[in-house]
Amino acid sequence: MKIDKNTTLKIAKLCRLRIEERETEELSSQLSSILDWVEQLNEVNTDNVEPLSNVSTAELPLRKDIENSEDKSKDILINAPEKLENYFVVPKVVE
Amino acid sequence: MEFSSITETLKTIRSKKISVEELSNIFIKRIKDSKNLNAFIYFNEEDIIEQSRKIDKLSNNLSLKGIPLAIKDLFCTKNMPTTAGSKILSNFHPTYESFVTQKLIDQGSVFVGKANCDEFAMGSSTTTSFFGNTINPVSPKGKQLVPGGSSGGSAAAVAAKLCLGATGTDTGGSIRQPASFCGVVGIKPTYGLCSRWGIVAFASSLDQAGIFANSIEDASILMKEVAGYDSNDSTSAKIRIPDYYKNLNQDVAGKIIGVPKEYTLPGISDEINNVWEEAIKLFEKGGAKIKKISLPRTKYALPAYYIIAPAEASSNLARYDGVKYGFRSNENNSLDEMYELTRSEGFGKEVKRRILIGTYVLSAGYYDAYYLKAQKVRKLIADDFTLAFKDCDFIMTPTTPSQAFQIGEKEEDPIKMYLNDIFTVPASLAGIPGISIPFGKSKEKLPLGIQLLSKHFDEQTILNAGLYLEKNNE
Amino acid sequence: MNNLIKGTKFEWETIIGLEIHAQVKSNSKLFSSSSTKFGSKPNSQVSLVDAAMPGMLPVINEFCVKQAIKTGIGLKAKINQYSVFDRKNYFYADLPQGYQISQYKYPIVGEGVVTIDFNNGESKDIRIVRLHLEQDAGKSLHDQNPVKTYVDLNRSGVALMEIVSEPDLRSAEEAALYITKLRSILMYLDVCDGNMQEGSLRADVNISVRKPGENYGTRCEIKNLNSIKFIKQAIEFEAKRQIGILEKGGEIEQNTLLFDSLISKTRPMRNKEEAHDYRYFPDPDLLPLKIEDSLIQSLVKEIPELPDERKKRYINDFHLSNYDSSVLTSEKQTSDYFDKVLESDNDLKGSAKLVANWITSELFAILNKHDLDIHQSPISPEHLGILIKLIISDKISGKIAKEVFEEMFQSKESPEKIVKEKDLIQVTDTKEIEIIIEKILNDNQDKVREYKEGKIKLLGFFVGQAMKESMGKANPKKLNQILLNKLR
Secondary structure (H helix, E strand, O other), X not given: OOOOHHHHHHHHHHOOOOXXXXXXXXXXXXXXXXXXXXXXXXXXXXXXXXXXXXXXXXXXXXXXXXXXXXXXXXXXXXXXXXXXXXXXXXXXXXX | OOOOOHHHHHHHHHOOOOOHHHHHHHHHHHHHHOHHHOOEEEOOHHHHHHHHHHHHOOOOOOOOOOOEEEEEOOEOOOOOOOOOOOHHHOOOOOOOOXXXXXXXXXXXXXXXXXXXXXXXXXXXXXXXXXXXXXXXXXXXXXXXXXXXXXXXXHHHHHHOOOOOEEEEEEOOOOOHHHHHHHOOEEEEOOOOOOOOOOEOOOOXXXXXXXXXXXXXXXXXXXXXXXXXOOOOOOOOOOOOOOOOOOOOOOOOOOOEEEEEHHHOOOOOOHHHHHHHHHHHHHHHHOOOEEEEEOXXXXXXXXXXXXXXXXXXXXXXXXXXXOOOOOOOOOOOOOHHHHHHHHHHHHXXXXXXXXXXXXXXXXXXXXXXXXXXXXXXXXXXXXXXHHHHOOOOOEEEEEOOOOOOOEOOOOOOOHHHHHHHHOOOHHHHHHOOOEEEEEEEEXXXXXXXXXXXXXXXXXXXXXHHHHHXXXXXXX | OOOOEEOOOOEEEEEEEEEEEEEOOOOEOOOOOEEOOOOOOOOOOOOOOOOOOOOOOOOEEHHHHHHHHHHHHHOOOOEOOEEOOEEEEOOOOOOOOOEEEEOOOOOOXXXXXXXXXXXXXXXXXXXXXXXXXXXXXXXXXXXXXXXXEEXXXXXXXXXXXXXXXXXXXXXXXXXXXXXHHHXXXXXXXXXXXXXXXXXXXXXXXXXXXXOOOOOOOOOEEEEEEOOHHHHXXXXXXXXXXXXXXXXOOOOOOOOEEEEEXXXXXXXXXXXXXXXXXXXXXXXXXXXXXXXXXXXXHHHHHHOOOOHHHHHHHHHHHHOOOHHHHHHHHHOHHHHHHHHHHHXXXXXXXXXXXXXXXXXXXXXXXXXXXXXXXXXXXXXXHHHHHHHHHHHHOOXXXXXXXXXXXXXHHHHOOOHHHHHHHXXXXXXXXXXXXXXXXXXXXXXXXXHHHHHHOOOOOHHHHHHHHHHHHOOOOEOHHHHHHHHHHHXX
């Protein structure tokens, strides 16, 4: 799959990475060659094969509905780059 | 005393010939003398001494009393910062202790520091770390070799005897490959054997904690302590953990060893194949039977892995956004700008590349062609192993396609770097346990490794076979 | 029913589908043990998992799974015994993981139905497409600071059920009936507290218009409406807006809208992300959810009588009108109260209509006046039952009963005690009533004369006087009878 500069920029936007103009070309060609390389998979016949998401064959464990209501805000906010009165603070969001 | 093995050191500690603090001082000195290796991201003498004094007062029965360990900086630790080798977490101080490291603490081990690793465990050379390269201690004079990756700091620290064991994580080979490069034992257990709780996630369906040690015996002792069910990890296995050390048995007579023909690849140096041949002969000498087997989809493991792992990573790494913890870019006029600059400045090149690939293969219109396809191929690869284990007790392959390479090599071509994991990735996709045991040397006298693979939760079989190989390796 | 909207040129049909987000009633969150308590200090009910700390992992709450299954049963829907949790990836300040754990391809509940009832007794089935479990996000506060947004993660990770309807609704009215009914079912099942003000029930409205018989038009989605009033207003405004554009020859742009309740208008979200691409994929931290048949069967046994069944029972067993039955059953608490009154005394079964009237008029009025919910009513169902029994056994008149009722509300005393203490028992003794009437007629001989001359209207005057004399206690029927006899 050939990835052009626009696709690279579009993907970068989706995952919130800023790509500098000068990086775009090299990155696009790297992504293209990686995708070309993984496309070998098309040689494999996977008709009627169930996709494998997780090798674990265990049952999904279920937790009892027991609440822990102690105030954890100190632990939660301690590493925050910006906080105020128990809130995380980020640049203004316009809805 | 040499203090190079856990078994010996435990005896000395228990007989009170040396205190934990005295022992720790020996290792502190070793670490300080080996600063040039850059094996550690975090190292704090006073903290080590403080831990040691506390442990000195604890019961002698603790199974790891006083044993100095290095912790890969992917494990969250309460008393030491945790960076995952990334700028984006360079100032992160967890308020919690990972399940695995808590178990090691509970057994009285001493954490000598946080070991360097590739950023978010993405790499095979420990050259993607924000905190600089780690030097392989086996590097000949005048050369700087990579220790492998991503758990390069852990492998290097164990090889240089800066500790007696280390934790690592293995997603596609990140324990086995550096173990091979540095000449130590490295085990990636079965997926689900060790809890992932508190380990910075790379690719959740593949990540597995494991250990490095200087011998199979030491590795067996550590394995028992890091394995175990955790109700906070929904993929954690509810199985009884055997006493691997007690159960060690190097008798391989009658064992059937699978040797997959697909692991003989064109372009791989003779020395790798020769060492493999030697190992086969050695096992035969011990009475084992060699069986040629086929794992037909081996070739496709690497491309499937390089779809699945980046896809999961692109989602797992979305939480590093500068809101709750970690690095935040100073320039931020809007939320989106803050996200983009934080992530662009905070992540390194390889991480960004994988996030982009992962985002692409999950995006609308491409999911089926890439991600779903890769998961189907993953199923076939897992089936290949299931089938193969009907005919053999364990599988033997080389761990890596080459000896340790020089820092800076393979950097220009991502795919060349990815090919390092060609022998280790299939087992990761299948979730089966794998171990790398130092065996043989390259022409340049560098260590090489043999990889043993077994069925899910059958770590004992490869530890036993590994012991045979280790004891008879001359 | 004709729901067509007249434009300036054509008549238009509104096509509406709702996505309801109902907060699951549980003590702890969907994937962590933090409390779901509303109104706590910011970021105090946030676990390491909810804050998406590195290395944290989700573990699902069994109770939330059961609540979703019960809801599915209540919606007469298919319970999927295999379902999968997926990650829905997008960036937002109050979405700490950078993805929401939701269900995409394999939801826990499949197709079901909700029946809505119109006032005229007709009803309509609204089809449910699916119900799935997902995590709520946190809360962003935009109005505290001119250049900053504050983030509170207390809600982050709270379990939601997203219930998606087919576009079967045709008017704001129908949408309101649908959400009212769905809310009622959820509250009967005790799976959601139904509190819309606190956001326990929110709706996204998908809306388009078309000329009758034509294909569906382009739709817009109005996000996050949290009151039935706003839902109606938003639909009405948006339908007119779309019709206005189409009649001018324009085209509807597919868009995500917000409803501004201050001006009752919709507007596009300003933060228009480039076309959403959520990159759903199965969450590798979780395994597929498998539900045993036995669990479903045991939950079926826990399902209470639901509003539709109750309504049918009221109509069939108590001969209540369709309207009364709907009013009584729309809130479970009201219906429970009604049932308790009837259960308190077998003799009341024949007077269900009277009981219904007392609840829907007197009780509702007084509760309303004091801003109380029916479960906070100072008058217990048992006491109301006794009061009504006093009426039907002619012990007190309806008028006296209202006085007693007021007193019961204030004092919480039993009606018997109040009647006794205030000596309000109805006078049914003929002799006693005759004496009173004699006195009144004697005192007003001129009026008696006028009456006999044909001014029959004066009867009311005599009744009033006699009633007053009896302090309101005379049995009105007897009083009337005797009075008429005496005046003949």
